[in-house]
Amino acid sequence: MNADATLTESEERTSSDFDDDFEPLDIAGAPELPDARYLDRELSWLAFNQRVLELAEDPSLPVLERANFLAIFASNLDEFFMVRVAGLKRRIATGLAVPTNVGRAPADVLSDISQAAHELQERHARAYQDLVRPALAEAGVRIVGWHDLGEDEQERLDDYFAAQIFPVLMPLAVDPAHPFPYISGLSLNLSVRVRNSRTGRQEFARVKVPQMLPRYIKVSDAETVDDARYISLESLIAHHLSDLFPGMDVLDHHVFRVTRNEDVEIEEDETENLIKALEKELLRRRFGPPIRLEITDDMDDVTLGLLVRELDVTEQEVYRLPAPLDLGGLFDIAKIDRPDLHYPPHVPTTALQLRPSESNLDADVFSAIDRRDVLVHHPYESFATSVQSFLEQAAADPDVLAIKQTLYRTSGDSPIIEALIDAAEAGKQVLALVEIKARFDEAANITWARKLEKAGVHVVYGLVGLKTHCKLALVIRQEKGELRHYSHIGTGNYNPKTSRLYEDMGLFTADGQVGKDLTRLFNELSGYAIEKKFKRLLVAPLHLRKGLLKRIAQEARNAEAGKPSGIRIKVNSMVDEAIIDALYRASNAGVPVEVWVRGICSLKPGVPGMSEHIRVRSVLGRYLEHSRIFSFHNDGEPEVFIGSADMMHRNLDRRVEALVRLTDRGHIAEVGANFDKAMDDGTSSWWLGADGVWTRHSTDADGGPLEDLQNWLMQQIGQRTRTGTRR
Incomplete structure (x- = not known):
């Protein structure tokens, strides 16, 4: 290795040596940290997904990218319900302790989550109807209904339905001979009310929208890529319901969708074969209890009552939304080959x-x-x-x-x-x-x-x-x-x-x-245990949190002694209470702390007497920010780690994670320059306030756009490849 570019042997301290040198921070006279010092992690996650939604609402972005962000929001929220909400409900129902760092009853937290999720889903639907769909149409990508089509186009789609869709549909009646069918999680379904033309008896039926078929179908092959219309699969099926129920009068139909608990829990210490246990658990996942029912806003009370009763969901778990449901289907639209409606292409360079x-x-x-x-x-x-x-x-x-x-x-x-x-x-x-x-x-x-x-x-x-x-x-x-x-x-x-x-x-x-x-x-x-200490690595679950806490404490000691100090952390999630409390204490000691977080953040920045020296920023954009970086000033000899660990209990206590310390001075400087740019007020980002509200800063005082970090990195890294020099 190039000795000039790295720390010398005498300058280096191994992770093991460091851990033997320092004790936890105890600042004499430091104020007690208040009880209400954390933001709720679930509400913080919903705030993250709101930031994704704000990208979909941004008219300055290419419209197919906005459609993609709408789909990402929908997919994110599905997983949030399947895992986080499902986990909370399961623990409440079984009487297990529900971890909460906000000092509130779990049922109240669940109620807050429900209210926030309802508001966000309604905003999500409006963003599609009022912003993205019109912008798509203006660009020549039109999503239409059956009655928007001409006679020739309807005849073509009649033929398409008969040949490609009808054979795979499976209408299921609900009557004394046919019990209410199982509704699979995340499937899109049509509830259909039909009447027997001979007896006058009304019945309920369900038609599942096949998930293996394209969600959006091009109206005509003759249309160009620059000017094309698409009809949703459920709209096409809905118009042909009479073909599925011959001899019956189709009175009404509505679209609905169920989200189920799909989290997996395995008691590994009680099983000898992990793969077999997991395969069994994956089968059980398919039949998890419903935790969310999405319905179109035109659904009648009789049909809704039937679904609520049969699926055993509460009123709080019903989400009434304008069609179409499942905007995750917009992933298909976002893939349309229209380079002018996407981000400009970027070809990665070779390091x-x-x-x-x-x-x-x-x-x-x-x-x-x-x-x-x-x-x-x-x-x-x-x-x-x-x-x-x-x-x-x-x-x-x-x-x-x-x-x-x-x-x-x-x-x-x-x-x-x-x-x-x-x-x-x-x-x-x-x-x-x-x-x-x-x-x-x-x-x-x-x-x-x-x-x-x-x-x-x-x-x-x-x-x-x-x-x-x-x-x-x-x-x-x-x-x-x-x-x-x-x-x-x-x-x-x-x-x-x-x-x-x-x-x-x-x-x-x-x-x-x-x-x-x-x-x-x-x-x-591959054996049986993780040893406690390594030389250039910090490894969880036994050592990583401890190693970070000691480095945070040392920065506080340096600040108390009048030495330069500073902490910079980039993660996907900042939840761990021990790490947050240590950052609060470092802030009280005068350490400037910068946290760059993509998703959840339970830390409250900018609170006098607790966190006034802490700033929190979030960057979202073309790429999903995923790297984890931990940087400590260390009295002018910076220690910088990169790795896989987020600041969450699961990462620090229930996972094997590893951080490696960088020693090349050029690499350390490069990471620092990236951090400088991300935290700069002239860079487009979201800022977290002490009240838990994220505010987007994307324009300057004159209304012009602030610099995009990811575009800046493309230019910087592309330039060094062309010139043959690193920063």
């Missing part, structure tokens, strides 16, 4: 140190890492020419003896999976630590874990009671008769698809100490 030389079309990743630590920033820098290339070269390199990797979320057709299979088939030792409990990816993870096993990969599933969430890869290579360790520690999943959408960072290093740390950690993950 400067990983670029091939003029004499070699393929870069030697190992030589590059051996020369100097490499920090990559996705999606601005390519995942394919860094992480993917690292593993593919390792699989093909005859000098590589072993590959060890954690896998949390990826895809079955991923080149990462293929590289591990190729390595195993080439006779290398390959260990894949697969987290099959990754929420909503469990079934997929089981499938490709078995694929790896069949190829000869050693597949293990981590430690009982802990999710393995850290993002680690270790390659052991024989060089000149010695074994060298090449490591990658990242903030995001080994997933080529999401790497193009998620903002993440990753460190490649040939540092022997990191290699030894990872070797021990992998051995412990």
Whole structure:
């Protein structure tokens, strides 16, 4: 490694050494922290989804991107109900303790969540009807109803319905011979009231909208991509209900949708076979109790009463909304090939140190890492020419003896999976630590874990009671008769698809100490326990929170002693009370604290006597901010960590997480410059107030747009690739 670019051996302090040096902070005369010092995490999550909605409402964004944000909002809210709301209701119903850091009764918190969710869903529907749909139409993308079509167009769609849709529909009657059917979670359904033309008896029926068919159908193939109309699948089915109920009079129909509890709970210590237990639990998930009923606002009281009674939902759980329901279907519209209605294309660059030389079309990743630590920033820098290339070269390199990797979320057709299979088939030792409990990816993870096993990969599933969430890869290579360790520690999943959408960072290093740390950690993950301390890593669940708390305390001590101080933290979620309280105490000691958070934040900034030195910002945009960064001034010798851990109980107590300390001064400066830009008042962002309200700052005093952080990073990273220099 380049000694000039890194901390010298004498300047370095290992994580282990640091932990032996410091005691928890105890400031004499410091004020007691008030009881009401946290924001409710569930309401904070809803505030995050409101920020997503505000992007959909923003007329300055390309309209298909606005449609995409509407779909993201809908998908996010579905998961919120399936997991968070479902978990709260289950614990209340079973009498289990409900964790709440706001000192309020769980039922009251649930009521607040319901009220906020109702308001947001109504705003979401209005954003589509009043803002996005008209803007789409103005751009030539029109979503129409049956009666907007001409006779020839209706005849064409009649034929399409008969050939492509009618054969897969399954109308289900409800009468004494036919009990009320099971309504699957998140399915779109038509409630239909029909009358027997001979007896005059009215009956209820349900028609499920097939989820495998396109949600929006192009009216005519003759229409151009620049001027096209689309009709929703449920509208097309609704017009042809008489074909489904011959001999009956169709009196009325309405659309409804049910959300069920789809969280998974496994008592690992009571089962010997985790995969079998998980497969059983996934089957049970399909039949979880309903927790939300969405209906179109034209539904009559008789039909609603039937649904409420049969589904056993409360009035609070009913969401009456204008059609269409399930705006997640707009993902299909957002994929329309209209470059003028999307963000300008961005092609990731190859990280400067990983670029091939003029004499070699393929870069030697190992030589590059051996020369100097490499920090990559996705999606601005390519995942394919860094992480993917690292593993593919390792699989093909005859000098590589072993590959060890954690896998949390990826895809079955991923080149990462293929590289591990190729390595195993080439006779290398390959260990894949697969987290099959990754929420909503469990079934997929089981499938490709078995694929790896069949190829000869050693597949293990981590430690009982802990999710393995850290993002680690270790390659052991024989060089000149010695074994060298090449490591990658990242903030995001080994997933080529999401790497193009998620903002993440990753460190490649040939540092022997990191290699030894990872070797021990992998051995412990495939064995029985996690050791307490590592040299250049902070590892949860035993050590990560403690290591951060001690560094926060040291910044407070430095401030008390009149020394420069500062704390910067970037996370997806800031919930952990111990970390928040430590930041409050550091603020009281005079430490400037900057928190850059994407989603949930239970910390209250700017409260006199508690957090007046804390600022909280949120950046949302084209890419999903996903990296986690922890930076401490450390009296002029900054300590900066990156990794996979959010400041939540589950990450710090129930997951294996890892942070790695950066030592290259250029990397530390780069992270600092990114933070400077994110927290700058001239950068577009949301600011959190002490009252828990997020305020968007996107224009200057003259109404002009503030600078977009992600656009700035594209320009900065693109420029250094062109000029051959890093910041």
